[in-house]
Amino acid sequence: MSTSVTDVWQQRLVAALRARRVPAERIGEVLAEVDSHVAETGEDPTEAFGTPREYAASLTHEHRRDRPALLVLEALSGAAAGWFVAVGAVTLLRGGEFAGMPWWVLVPLGLLLGVPGGLRIAGRARQVRDPRTGAPLTPTPRRALVTITGTLLALALVVAGIAVALT
């Protein structure tokens, strides 16, 4: 099986490819190619393929990085989504409306704004599998997703609690 040096190199390659928004299936293929080549030749992965970042760059001419405008739009829509949900939650707890909108308009509006970003994150967090065996090649990213979601929910509750306490 792979040595620990190869494992570290491969995990860095996964990170570099994920940063370049390469689909999970493609990452699995790339890792399996490297693994197969290194196992066959006994070469060091850095010697044969360069650093993980260099190799990711050479593979991703077809997977262009997202345009900055798209990243800004994604961040803004995510922030707006969070803001509407938070304001909606506060409006629900305190009663009344915000800018003429009741909580049952604010919260769904926020969730709707969060859908594109959520889908993109879910797509990025997909499991990388070995095309030879179907076995997972990376620690499950779903755990990270659950942790992030849990933290955000807890944070929302704390903010809502503070808002209620202040009124």
Added chain:
Amino acid sequence: MADDDVPTEWLRAVLPLAVLAVVAEEETYGYAVAQRLQAGGLGAVKGGTLYPVLNRLEAEGLLTSSWREGVGGPGRKFFAVTTAGRDHLDRRSAAWHTFTERAGGLLPDPRSAR
């Protein structure tokens, strides 16, 4: 035969076609392609150069690939040429020969002593 100091740009230019030609000879896998290129006089082609070329050829529909069980080792990814790949190879090989003949005609020949 191949000179010792062939500029990397020359190799980069001919590599996709040479890789396609090797796969067109018979269905084969990455490391075997590298060995065949070396035996053909193109020097040692590293994995980091070879696999992106193979992947690009596959993305262009000139090759197909499939994973096969290895003998006592990890599986190997075998590449086979497609009909489009064979057409491309024929056309580009003819164009390459025309091009190198023209270029050769412009360059002084060190073998013809004057």
